[in-house]
Amino acid sequence: MTFSDTPQATAHAKINLFLHITGRRDDGYHLLDSLAVFAGAADRITLEGPADTMSLTIDGPFGRGLEADSQNLVLRAARALQAKAGTAFNGLTESFRLKLEKNLPVSSGIGGGSADAAATLRLLAREWDADQTILFPIAEKLGADVPVCIAQRPARMQGIGEILAPAPILPDAGLLLVNPGVGVSTPEVFQAFAASGGITERPEAFLPTRWNSAQDMAADLNTTTNDLQAPALSQCPVIGTVLASIGSLPDCLLARMSGSGATCFGIFPDPDTAITAARILNEQNARLGWWTWAGGFHHTGSST
Numbered sequence: 001m002t003f004s005d006t007p008q009a010t011a012h013a014k015i016n017l018f019l020h021i022t023g024r025r026d027d028g029y030h031l032l033d034s035l036a037v038f039a040g041a042a043d044r045i046t047l048e049g050p051a052d053t054m055s056l057t058i059d060g061p062f063g064r065g066l067e068a069d070s071q072n073l074v075l076r077a078a079r080a081l082q083a084k085a086g087t088a089f090n091g092l093t094e095s096f097r098l099k100l101e102k103n104l105p106v107s108s109g110i111g112g113g114s115a116d117a118a119a120t121l122r123l124l125a126r127e128w129d130a131d132q133t134i135l136f137p138i139a140e141k142l143g144a145d146v147p148v149c150i151a152q153r154p155a156r157m158q159g160i161g162e163i164l165a166p167a168p169i170l171p172d173a174g175l176l177l178v179n180p181g182v183g184v185s186t187p188e189v190f191q192a193f194a195a196s197g198g199i200t201e202r203p204e205a206f207l208p209t210r211w212n213s214a215q216d217m218a219a220d221l222n223t224t225t226n227d228l229q230a231p232a233l234s235q236c237p238v239i240g241t242v243l244a245s246i247g248s249l250p251d252c253l254l255a256r257m258s259g260s261g262a263t264c265f266g267i268f269p270d271p272d273t274a275i276t277a278a279r280i281l282n283e284q285n286a287r288l289g290w291w292t293w294a295g296g297f298h299h300t301g302s303s304t
């Protein structure tokens, strides 16, 4: 089998352009209103086999420190789909050796584990010829961010992440991602949010059907916020330094944290200005060893 024949899928970083917390369910999960988009930056999942059992190996720049055990979201997704599709197709769901190339920082607010789980579901569904509609209920059980990562297209996320609606068509804007190398725990940031007084009453964010320029997009996003940014900052003060560094770069239109942090993003007029900004930031902060990525969006249009 040549490399190009090897079944593989990319798992793109999810960015929350804004994230409002609108309520809390009885089970403690928070209700959200968020605009999720996807960056060009991605992990990669490859299938080899068939094999006797499902197994996982991990490499790539962020592979160290991530266990390839049964708790890994790649194996959890594979086994959950195998169980479901196996029943539906009389057990015709062979196992594979799964490989994860981990390019995205872990526990960093860009949904790397969720994207990996969703990419594994897509890849195995293709291999087993399973209907894509069986993926969604499995995705919901694996994590709040997994459903939006199935299509990995811009979407407005509501509920706890399982209600997906069309997003504005995005402009060809530039995106800069910066992570200071400190992992942030999503449950702890939600707890810090709840402890600090919780939900702010505000009108629902208005989003147009399309943004014609990065400037228009940034102007609307400036009327929104990420409610998890302040609680994450209280746990991880370096996020403030990251935001200030991004905001001071030439042509930066908006600097904000994604998800529960610590990764922050900058919006720029186009991918080239974001790449130039990344070069400047990397020169200024070479000794800090921050992870940076610059480019454009993975897709600019919703699937729905």
Ligand SMILES: C[C@](O)(CO)[C@H](O)COP(=O)(O)OP(=O)(O)OC[C@H]1O[C@@H](n2ccc(N)nc2=O)[C@H](O)[C@@H]1O
Pocket (backbone or CB within 6 Å): 016, 019, 028, 029, 030, 031, 032, 034, 109, 111, 114, 142, 143, 144, 145, 146, 159, 160, 161, 186, 187, 190, 259, 260
């Ligand atoms: C912050 C976001 O990344 C925004 O897209 C997501 O809401 C988090 O998605 P995720 O990491 O897939 O979250 P999960 O793994 O399902 O949940 C981790 C923990 O975060 C908290 N959690 C998560 C999602 C949510 N809507 N409300 C919550 O309170 C819960 O304590 C939960 O136990």
Ligand SMILES: Nc1ncnc2c1ncn2[C@@H]1O[C@H](COP(=O)(O)OP(=O)(O)OP(=O)(O)O)[C@@H](O)[C@H]1O
Pocket (backbone or CB within 6 Å): 066, 071, 072, 073, 074, 100, 105, 106, 107, 108, 109, 110, 111, 112, 113, 114, 116, 117, 145, 184, 186, 259, 260, 261
């Ligand atoms: N394949 C995987 N990649 C990354 N993390 C994984 C994976 N499998 C399990 N995990 C675990 O999932 C947790 C969250 O990791 P992830 O990188 O998805 O965080 P995140 O980017 O903050 O996610 P979110 O933005 O969805 O909150 C970590 O505790 C990590 O150990």
